[in-house]
Amino acid sequence: MRFGYDYATLRAAEQRALANCAPDALLKQAARKVAAVAIADLKADGFFVPGSVIAGLIGGGNNGADGLYALAYLARRGAVAQALVLHPRPPAGALAAAQAAGVRIHFFGAEDDSARPLTETETARLLSLARSAGIWIDALTGIGLTGQLRPRLQQVIKLLREEAESSPKPPTVIAVDIPSGIPVVSETETTWGALPAEIIPADVTVAMGGASSPLWLPPASLQCGTVEELDLGFDLLGQPARTIVVGREDLPDLLPPADAWSHKYNRGVVTILAGSENYPGAALLAASGAHGQTAFSADLRAAALTAVHPGMVRYVGPPALQQLVVASYPRTVVSADLSAALLKSDAVVCGPGWVGEGRYSQLREILKFAQTEGVAVVLDASALDLFARLYQDSPATMAAAPTMITPHLGELRRIGDALGLVGEPNPVKLGARIAQLAGVVVLVKGHQSVALTPAGQAYTAPPGSPLLARAGSGDILSGILGAILAIRGSCGIAAADESLALSAMAATILHSESVNVGN
Numbered sequence: 001m002r003f004g005y006d007y008a009t010l011r012a013a014e015q016r017a018l019a020n021c022a023p024d025a026l027l028k029q030a031a032r033k034v035a036a037v038a039i040a041d042l043k044a045d046g047f048f049v050p051g052s053v054i055a056g057l058i059g060g061g062n063n064g065a066d067g068l069y070a071l072a073y074l075a076r077r078g079a080v081a082q083a084l085v086l087h088p089r090p091p092a093g094a095l096a097a098a099q100a101a102g103v104r105i106h107f108f109g110a111e112d113d114s115a116r117p118l119t120e121t122e123t124a125r126l127l128s129l130a131r132s133a134g135i136w137i138d139a140l141t142g143i144g145l146t147g148q149l150r151p152r153l154q155q156v157i158k159l160l161r162e163e164a165e166s167s168p169k170p171p172t173v174i175a176v177d178i179p180s181g182i183p184v185v186s187e188t189e190t191t192w193g194a195l196p197a198e199i200i201p202a203d204v205t206v207a208m209g210g211a212s213s214p215l216w217l218p219p220a221s222l223q224c225g226t227v228e229e230l231d232l233g234f235d236l237l238g239q240p241a242r243t244i245v246v247g248r249e250d251l252p253d254l255l256p257p258a259d260a261w262s263h264k265y266n267r268g269v270v271t272i273l274a275g276s277e278n279y280p281g282a283a284l285l286a287a288s289g290a291h292g293q294t295a296f297s298a299d300l301r302a303a304a305l306t307a308v309h310p311g312m313v314r315y316v317g318p319p320a321l322q323q324l325v326v327a328s329y330p331r332t333v334v335s336a337d338l339s340a341a342l343l344k345s346d347a348v349v350c351g352p353g354w355v356g357e358g359r360y361s362q363l364r365e366i367l368k369f370a371q372t373e374g375v376a377v378v379l380d381a382s383a384l385d386l387f388a389r390l391y392q393d394s395p396a397t398m399a400a401a402p403t404m405i406t407p408h409l410g411e412l413r414r415i416g417d418a419l420g421l422v423g424e425p426n427p428v429k430l431g432a433r434i435a436q437l438a439g440v441v442v443l444v445k446g447h448q449s450v451a452l453t454p455a456g457q458a459y460t461a462p463p464g465s466p467l468l469a470r471a472g473s474g475d476i477l478s479g480i481l482g483a484i485l486a487i488r489g490s491c492g493i494a495a496a497d498e499s500l501a502l503s504a505m506a507a508t509i510l511h512s513e514s515v516n517v518g519n
């Protein structure tokens with residue numbers, strides 16, 4: 001797993017590390033890593049370091065200092081290192097070191113008026129210098145950015161973004177700590193990966209000492225390129241992470257294997273309520289996910305086979321759909337009796353294609369059962385509108401049951417509106433607010449899915465396959481998720497919010513993997 005921290009945690013860790021080392025020692029260590037990334041990029045493209053032109057976009061804080069020291073290393077290796085200084089007071093020690101190493105220093109807007117836009121002449125000079133470089137080191141602002149980016153910096157970032165986008169040979173952009181302009185702190189709350197008006201998208205971001213949350217959360221994460229974390233000795237172990245990134249390598253730890261004593265009743269029983277006359281396919285798709293009827297690449301197969309093969313899949317629905325499900329998945333135990341099925345369940349999935357009379361009271365019954373027995377419930381698709389209604393009627397029922405709702409972006413907005421959370425454009429933040437208000441885990445499904453817990457943590461995984469963007473994907477995912485929750489539930493892994501969120505990430509990784517190999 002990888003972790004993202006909030007501003008206060010990172011700052012405190014930085015202060016503790018700084019107390020134990022010489023002035024600028026950490027900055028120089030950070031700079032060496034940035035220089036190494038630049039050198040690796042040159043070599044990968046078949047260039048030599050001597051003679052290669054590298055531009056550093058230099059701001060006024062320690063982020064700028066990292067950039068200047070990196071240019072100094074590169075100049076000593078023979079690169080033509082150009083510092084484009086865009087702050088009236090660049091960090092003095094790093095500037096002197098860069099000059100001494102032969103870095104060429106170019107000042108823009110030396111007077112202290114960051115509201116004045118660059119003149120035409122300055123703009124032309126900036127672009128010409130930037131154009132001559134194959135690598136840009138973006139060191140304008142790091143985690144010290146506060147408030148809205150000042151106008152001149154906004155103008156500069158816009159100019160350079162447009163230059164990079166329109167260039168036939170775009171530069172490799174290496175962001176120091178975080179692409180400039182992305183806020184890590186605001187006065188009132190974590191920024192949840194918000195994007196500024198202007199940004200130069202990075203190919204690589206080198207996170208210094210510890211990664212900030214926006215590096216992992218969309219939409220900001222989608223502009224950060226590959227994130228490389230540099231260990232600077234920050235003691236972050238044991239510090240609360242705001243964001244947890246689950247990878248394929250974590251799956252074996254999240255998916256308990258069956259053992260010699262496993263049987264159909266103790267290996268997890270998942271009950272599915274899905275499909276209707278108009279949407280019969282939803283019942284089949286959810287069942288296929290729960291039965292693990294998905295292909296996986298060889299290295300995931302071992303984990304996946306145990307993960308998505310619960311002891312039993314039960315289906316509750318009308319007789320015609322029961323027949324359909326059994327015809328495709330004969331292992332399914334079907335019934336029309338919800339109460340009887342619930343009694344034997346370790347997890348319940350409800351919602352794909354699930355329309356018709358009586359759903360509201362069924363949902364109430366499921367949540368009451370979940371509340372009493374501590375059994376995890378996944379609410380998807382049609383159950384989401386019922387969820388909003390139920391929350392309005394009886395909020396306590398929601399918060400007390402281990403519940404996860406799984407909206408895509410359109411459904412998320414509808415739930416937000418129904419709960420009175422209007423006008424929040426950032427889906428991750430909206431999901432976090434719904435989670436907090438309703439006391440449920442919210443899995444925001446999309447290119448990069450994020451699960452938000454009521455306690456304010458975000459769980460995510462690398463972006464999924466583009467092939468997931470089609471009808472029926474969510475139905476399969478809900479089945480996979482139900483199977484994982486049932487297995488974990490039967491193994492005594494508590495259906496606490498963190499466990500639900502981790503299960504959601506395991507399910508999204510497996511789901512994405514399965515469509516990539518042909519399902």
Ligand SMILES: NC(=O)C1=CN([C@@H]2O[C@H](COP(=O)(O)OP(=O)(O)OC[C@H]3O[C@@H](n4cnc5c(N)ncnc54)[C@H](O)[C@@H]3O)[C@@H](O)[C@H]2O)[C@@H](O)CC1
Pocket residue numbers: 014018026027030059060061062063064066087140141142143144145146147148149150153176177178208209232
């Ligand atoms: N202190 C240390 O030893 C270490 C610092 N590190 C680096 O230092 C960075 C943090 O340094 P700082 O705290 O100096 O902060 P930053 O360098 O991130 O930001 C401060 C600079 O941003 C400008 N700024 C702030 N708000 C602005 C706005 N709204 N519009 C335009 N400009 C604005 C300020 O004028 C100042 O020049 C990290 O992101 C990281 O790159 C890391 O290398 C780790 C070690």
